[in-house]
Amino acid sequence: HPPTRLPSWPHLPPLATAKKQRAMxxxxxxxxxxxxxxxxxxxxxxxxxxxxxxxxxxxxxTNQVFDCHLLDESGSEIRASFFGQMAEQHFPKLQQGKxxxxxxxxxxxxxxxxxxCNHRYELVFDRDALIEEAAxxxxxxxxxFSFVDLHAVQSKAAPCTVDLCxxxxxxxxxxxxxxxxxxxxxxxxxxxADDTATSLSIALWGExxxxxxxxxxxHPVVCLKSVSLREWNGGRSGSLMEAGAMQMQPNLPEVQRxxxxxxKSGSSANLTSLSLxxxxxxxxxxxxxxxxxxxxxxxxVIVNFRPTYAFTSKxxxxxxxxxxxIADQSAASVAVTLxxxxxxxxxxxxxxxxxxxxxxxxxxxxxxxxxGSLLEAGSLAFxxxxxxxxxxxxxxxxxxxSANLTSLSLxxxxxxxxxxLQTKPAxxxxxxxxIIVNFRPTYSFTSKxxxxxxxx
Numbered sequence: 001h002p003p004t005r006l007p008s009w010p011h012l013p014p015l016a017t018a019k020k021q022r023a024m025x026x027x028x029x030x031x032x033x034x035x036x037x038x039x040x041x042x043x044x045x046x047x048x049x050x051x052x053x054x055x056x057x058x059x060x061x062t063n064q065v066f067d068c069h070l071l072d073e074s075g076s077e078i079r080a081s082f083f084g085q086m087a088e089q090h091f092p093k094l095q096q097g098k099x100x101x102x103x104x105x106x107x108x109x110x111x112x113x114x115x116x117c118n119h120r121y122e123l124v125f126d127r128d129a130l131i132e133e134a135a136x137x138x139x140x141x142x143x144x145f146s147f148v149d150l151h152a153v154q155s156k157a158a159p160c161t162v163d164l165c166x167x168x169x170x171x172x173x174x175x176x177x178x179x180x181x182x183x184x185x186x187x188x189x190x191x192x193a194d195d196t197a198t199s200l201s202i203a204l205w206g207e208x209x210x211x212x213x214x215x216x217x218x219h220p221v222v223c224l225k226s227v228s229l230r231e232w233n234g235g236r237s238g239s240l241m242e243a244g245a246m247q248m249q250p251n252l253p254e255v256q257r258x259x260x261x262x263x264k265s266g267s268s269a270n271l272t273s274l275s276l277x278x279x280x281x282x283x284x285x286x287x288x289x290x291x292x293x294x295x296x297x298x299x300x301v302i303v304n305f306r307p308t309y310a311f312t313s314k315x316x317x318x319x320x321x322x323x324x325x326i327a328d329q330s331a332a333s334v335a336v337t338l339x340x341x342x343x344x345x346x347x348x349x350x351x352x353x354x355x356x357x358x359x360x361x362x363x364x365x366x367x368x369x370x371x372g373s374l375l376e377a378g379s380l381a382f383x384x385x386x387x388x389x390x391x392x393x394x395x396x397x398x399x400x401x402s403a404n405l406t407s408l409s410l411x412x413x414x415x416x417x418x419x420x421l422q423t424k425p426a427x428x429x430x431x432x433x434x435i436i437v438n439f440r441p442t443y444s445f446t447s448k449x450x451x452x453x454x455x456x
Contacts, residue, residue: 032076034107034121042103045070046140048077049226049243050096053087066091069117070102073139079115080105080123090131096243097142099134116161116226118146143245145223147254151196154274159230161241165223165254166192167262169199169271170340170376171216173315174209186210191377192222193271195261201275201377202227202238208246213317215248219262221255223247236274267341273377276360281388285330287363287370287408295375297359299388300326301396303333303405305350307449308343320344326356327405329395335409336361336372342380347451349382353401355393357384370408 029041049069064087071077082090110122148162170191179185188209193199226244281297304325313319322343327333360378363370415431442456
């Protein structure tokens with residue numbers, strides 16, 4: 001008889017493959033439900049942020065640690081820390097943006113000093129962690145923002161880490177420099193504003209800073225995750241952390257809301273800057289004795305203004321500026337340079353001796369005189385209604401308009417004789433005293449810029 005044939009059985013998968021298939025088939029534990037009451041769980045999550053591998057010494061032993069943020073389909077995000085051998089093993093494998101299944105970790109109460117996730121708990125992987133890369137899942141967001149409005153930033157205890165969404169109202173050129181530790185760094189400072197009429201300066205680093213200027217032009221809305229907020233020079237400034245994220249104009253309700261705000265009223269709003277030191281208002285006369293450079297707040301009447309002036313900087317950037325001269329009840333005046341959109345406002349905004357409040361004016365020495373320049377993060381308000389503004393308004397109405405003003409923006413040369421002008425290098429600014437021996441009629445004309453002028 002022919003030998004009896006055994007039935008054919010399907011090929012059995014290796015034990016590791018079988019485990020992986022069971023894991024894929026098993027339901028994952030939602031991050032939102034993790035707590036100290038659960039010890040056996042498997043989560044599937046995307047790494048939305050990943051910190052650097054750091055070394056520390058504890059009880060005479062050197063150890064390593066890194067942390068990351070895990071986001072799952074439930075929309076919950078939790079912080080996970082890897083210590084010792086687990087840190088060394090998994091740091092090179094785990095990549096920001098990818099999805100992984102994770103198990104065999106410990107759950108503990110979140111340490112709010114270091115943890116900025118909203119979850120009550122955090123995860124610790126210090127031994128026997130089981131982590132495997134999983135297929136990408138479109139149901140898991142690539143990033144989760146927990147936005148804080150800029151006005152609320154003012155009352156937060158610093159240092160702290162926040163997520164921000166705002167309109168780019170200003171940006172500076174890229175700056176390359178060497179740190180004290182000898183490291184080559186590149187940064188760029190941008191200024192964000194939101195519909196709380198508040199602004200904040202934030203430093204971008206590395207490749208984010210090197211992006212072309214056009215990325216930041218046109219007042220785009222940007223979302224920043226993990227901005228480190230610190231006190232600086234009496235104000236507050238932010239710095240986007242390396243493990244953070246930056247998205248330009250993402251499709252989010254907050255972005256649409258800020259776009260509408262900027263289009264309707266935000267572009268002309270009087271912004272309060274958190275990045276300026278909260279100096280009290282100073283009278284213009286006191287600038288004469290202040291140590292320079294300094295940043296101040298001024299309130300005064302515009303006694304003169306020049307046309308807008310467009311030019312190209314040494315760095316090849318197209319700039320627009322306008323110089324205004326303001327005076328106050330100290331019978332002193334100072335020239336202040338406005339830039340960009342503030343300079344491009346119509347002449348009528350500066351005409352008829354309008355009263356202005358200017359916050360964030362940096363005053364410097366220039367050719368033996370003192371000049372002001374409104375910082376990008378500063379603010380310019382027309383016809384303010386503060387008690388200080390009312391004092392200036394009354395001074396102007398009761399004789400200020402005919403007062404003999406001392407200009408801080410003219411070089412303080414001593415009185416010179418007319419004949420010495422013959423040998424002075426021109427142009428120059430001088431003080432003269434003499435008898436009027438002749439005068440001409442007034443002469444009205446239109447300047448090249450279309451402005452109606454009168455001279456004698």
